[in-house]
Structure formats: structure tokens, C-alpha cells
Amino acid sequence: MIKFLDFEPMHIQISDEMKNAFQRVYDSHWYIQGKELDDFELEYAILNQTKNSVGVSNGLDALVLSLRALNIGVGDEVIVPSNTYIATALAVSHVGATPVFVEPRMETYNINPELIPVAITKKTKAIMPVHLYGQSCEMDAIMEIAKANNLYVVEDNAQAHLSSFNGKLTGSFGDINGTSFYPGKNLGALGDAGAITTNNEDLALKVKTLRNYGSSVKYYNDEIGYNNRLDELQAAFLRVKLNYLHEWTQQRKEIASWYNEALQMRNDLVLPHVHENADHVYHLYVVRTSNREKLQQELTEKGIQTMIHYPVPPHLQQAYKHLGFKKGDFPIAEEIANTCLSLPIWPGMDNTVIDQIINSSNG
Numbered sequence: 001m002i003k004f005l006d007f008e009p010m011h012i013q014i015s016d017e018m019k020n021a022f023q024r025v026y027d028s029h030w031y032i033q034g035k036e037l038d039d040f041e042l043e044y045a046i047l048n049q050t051k052n053s054v055g056v057s058n059g060l061d062a063l064v065l066s067l068r069a070l071n072i073g074v075g076d077e078v079i080v081p082s083n084t085y086i087a088t089a090l091a092v093s094h095v096g097a098t099p100v101f102v103e104p105r106m107e108t109y110n111i112n113p114e115l116i117p118v119a120i121t122k123k124t125k126a127i128m129p130v131h132l133y134g135q136s137c138e139m140d141a142i143m144e145i146a147k148a149n150n151l152y153v154v155e156d157n158a159q160a161h162l163s164s165f166n167g168k169l170t171g172s173f174g175d176i177n178g179t180s181f182y183p184g185k186n187l188g189a190l191g192d193a194g195a196i197t198t199n200n201e202d203l204a205l206k207v208k209t210l211r212n213y214g215s216s217v218k219y220y221n222d223e224i225g226y227n228n229r230l231d232e233l234q235a236a237f238l239r240v241k242l243n244y245l246h247e248w249t250q251q252r253k254e255i256a257s258w259y260n261e262a263l264q265m266r267n268d269l270v271l272p273h274v275h276e277n278a279d280h281v282y283h284l285y286v287v288r289t290s291n292r293e294k295l296q297q298e299l300t301e302k303g304i305q306t307m308i309h310y311p312v313p314p315h316l317q318q319a320y321k322h323l324g325f326k327k328g329d330f331p332i333a334e335e336i337a338n339t340c341l342s343l344p345i346w347p348g349m350d351n352t353v354i355d356q357i358i359n360s361s362n363g
């Protein structure tokens, strides 16, 4: 049995350090908004090459707080890709704004900058690029469009820690950006966790207030805030894992290149395509095939778990029925949803596992 994601090699590698981190927090008798969170925020900001990072409860909340900090709300529109994980669109809806879907490029699966200008209206306030599967969006073009139209940029960096475009890290382009440390992410906690990253001190402070009931001085509340804090235990665990992120990202890239090499002769499979100026950190290794169900079934029979990211694009979800879209409205997103299949990938996956998967998918 080969799991889609096997934490075991990573967790064996860091076991002692993680236990020490637990013990440190346990013995500190301080569990919310303490030293671990402060240190994690400093360390993550350094890793992400931004002036600030603010730890929050999860990736969705990071995006909601980012939009709140920019005062985006009712009556506003925010441009999002039509093939994203639904959390991107949900964040827009939660602040009362409307997500406006823009198709991705078929080659990279990332939002097509050429289609953004036609989606801009008087109500548009921001663009939310999603670095899907771990590949950076075309951030040069997106930043240019945003500047020309006086729009904010909020990157959804949930799947792309340490990815970059023209050498600049994702999560450091936008005015304020959100990321997720859901356990299966490239940098994952042992539960829910997330962060915002920004070079803007005022926005960082605003999120710090919003995540803590709208309060910066205990029992004085300046905003209608939330409880969206990142707890000390998760911060301490993330501090351990953060030190391994470069090594683990490198391993993901190596596994992807083994897959690429071994599957290149399969002309029924579309392999990942990386834009010439983008980096790909392979949060997911996604292939496409018109025989997706058959391939998935064959792999399942051979004990290999695969997943579909994602089977239904946001515009066809029940949750967005009120926007009135129908099948065929975003054909590229729909085609990706109907043909994509994610193969197992995780740091520590060894050659024998990879050979087994490759031999199975080669029939």
C-alpha cells in the first residue's frame, strides 16, 4: 500500500525535536500568544523574505483577514482563478465581496494574466493569484496589471512555500498574502494553522488586532474582530519543521523530476509544465489524462493512492449556485477538473516506492 501522503519519513527525522518543542510549551505554562508565536513570526518572515508575518488559525482565515485588513467588503469584486481550491473564493465571500472567476492557462494551471484586464470593473478591488500545486503564477504581469488599475494583490500562497517567480519568493509580491500550514502542506503543522505575510507594517498590525477580537490592548476593542490566533504548540512545531523546508522542497523537486523522466514517453499523459520564469515546489504532482478514472482505478488496485485536485471547480459548487453559473462557463477549469490526477509525493519517498508507482502507471 502506497499512501498519497506519508508523513512517516519526515516525522521520524524530526521526532526528538518535535517532542522537545512540545515539552518546552508544556513546561512554559503559556499556550496562546507567547514567545513561540513571536519567534515563529520572525523566522517565517525571514524565510519568506517579507518584513512581517502574522500567525493565524488557518489558511482560510489568513485570506479573510487579509481582505478585511484592506477594507474589502460588500459591493466589491475580487478576481480569483476559476480552478482554485474553494477556500480562495470563500474568503472573498466571507468579507461580503464577490469572487470574479478568471480562467487559468491550460499549460500551467495558473491564472492567465491576459484574461485579467477584461474581468476588471469599477467594483474590482483586488486580484488574488493562487500558486496552484506549488508553481508560481506569472507575478510580473499580474503586478503590472494591478498597478495600472490601482488594485491590491493578495497572493494565496497555501500550496507554494518557497516557490518563486524570477527569483522572488511567492508570498512576498502582494500587498498582503495568506498561506496555510494545514498538515499536508509543504510546511505543515500538526493541526490547523496559517499566516499572513506583508511588507506593510500597518497591514500586519491590523491583522494582529483582527485575529485577537479586534483588540491590541487587552479588553479594549477597536474593531469587530475574530478569534483567529495561532496557538503556541502549533507555532513551536512549525518552528522545528521550518528548518527542514529547504531540504524537503529539494526532495519534492527530485521526485518530480524522476516522475517527469519516467513518464515522458506516455503520450496519453500530460505532465506538469513549468513556466520559464517560475519555480515549482511540487506541493502536488498532477498529471492529466482523458482516461483519468481508468488510471486511478488501476493504481488503486495496485495499492497506490491518488487524489483529484479538484473534482468540481468553485463556479459549479452548490455553495456558489447563487452566482448563476452553469457547466461550460469556465471550460478550462472544467477540463482540468475532469482530467487531473495527483500522484503520491512526499519528502523521504525513496526510489523503490517511486519505481513501484511508475511501473504501475506504465501498465
Ligand SMILES: Cc1ncc(COP(=O)(O)O)c(C=O)c1O
Binding pocket: 058, 059, 060, 061, 084, 085, 087, 088, 130, 156, 158, 159, 179, 180, 181, 182, 192, 193, 194
Ligand atoms: C489554495 C488554497 N487556499 C487556501 C487554503 C485554505 O487553507 P486551510 O485549509 O488552512 O484553511 C488551501 C488549503 O486547504 C489551499 O490549498
